[in-house]
Amino acid sequence: MNDIINNIKNIRKRMSQACEKAGREVDSVRLLLATKTVAAERIRVAIDAGETLLGENRIQEFEVKNRELSGLKYERHFIGHLQLNKVKDIVKYEVGCIQSLESIELMHKLDRRFMEEGRSIDVMVQVNTSFETSKFGLDPENVVAFLKELKKYDTLKLKGFMTIGLFDSDAETVRPSYTRLRELRDRAISEGIISPESRELSMGMSNDLETAIEEGATIVRVGSAIFGTRTPIL
Numbered sequence: 657m658n659d660i661i662n663n664i665k666n667i668r669k670r671m672s673q674a675c676e677k678a679g680r681e682v683d684s685v686r687l688l689l690a691t692k693t694v695a696a697e698r699i700r701v702a703i704d705a706g707e708t709l710l711g712e713n714r715i716q717e718f719e720v721k722n723r724e725l726s727g728l729k730y731e732r733h734f735i736g737h738l739q740l741n742k743v744k745d746i747v748k749y750e751v752g753c754i755q756s757l758e759s760i761e762l763m764h765k766l767d768r769r770f771m772e773e774g775r776s777i778d779v780m781v782q783v784n785t786s787f788e789t790s791k792f793g794l795d796p797e798n799v800v801a802f803l804k805e806l807k808k809y810d811t812l813k814l815k816g817f818m819t820i821g822l823f824d825s826d827a828e829t830v831r832p833s834y835t836r837l838r839e840l841r842d843r844a845i846s847e848g849i850i851s852p853e854s855r856e857l858s859m860g861m862s863n864d865l866e867t868a869i870e871e872g873a874t875i876v877r878v879g880s881a882i883f884g885t886r887t888p889i890l
């Protein structure tokens with residue numbers, strides 16, 4: 657379990673060095689622990705070490721982790737592909753933000769469900785910035801129309817944008833994906849399509865968080881560099 661604590665220290669150091677290099681405040685970037693497939697006892701070590709933000713990809717993992725991590729204080733975001741038939745389940749759990757809003761159907765369904773619950777939910781729009789067909793997320797060309805539609809739904813509060821960059825071990829190859837997300841956000845704000853408060857950029861993972869921070873990430877999502885390699889499910 658010491659490995660987890662050391663790994664977190666190492667990631668925090670990488671984050672602060674990247675912030676320094678980019679001339680940004682260290683606390684302008686949050687670390688989200690991507691905890692898919694990670695056992696609750698290992699997650700507990702990270703929470704005990706002071707981490708407060710977790711991200712899950714599958715609703716099925718919420719239930720067991722809710723039980724096993726009960727009593728601990730942390731915030732959890734949903735960062736995976738949300739199937740339409742799982743929308744009814746997501747309202748059962750405390751989810752701080754759904755980062756993976758990426759279709760009109762999902763938007764409608766979430767709105768209806770949260771309306772019934774009488775509450776709202778924070779969301780981020782997931783954009784496919786790498787043009788890989790295997791990736792989820794909106795085509796950048798469709799983002800403006802999507803944002804205009806999203807405005808009609810009071811239950812869905814836009815916090816910003818999320819992307820999974822180009823899958824490549826070379827962080828420089830990934831950079832254009834992150835630049836694209838930042839530019840999309842900046843344009844949407846300057847054209848008055850979204851509020852300047854909807855400015856979060858969730859981007860950057862274990863291999864390329866420095867690049868993402870240089871490009872303006874406000875949340876980096878780190879899994880394997882903290883919890884070790886896992887069987888890929890992405």
Ligand SMILES: *Cc1c(COP(=O)(O)O)cnc(C)c1O
Binds near residue numbers: 692735820862879
């Ligand atoms: C798994 C995952 C991550 C973390 O990836 P690592 O390379 O393990 O750091 C980030 N974002 C999403 C959406 C993920 O599913």
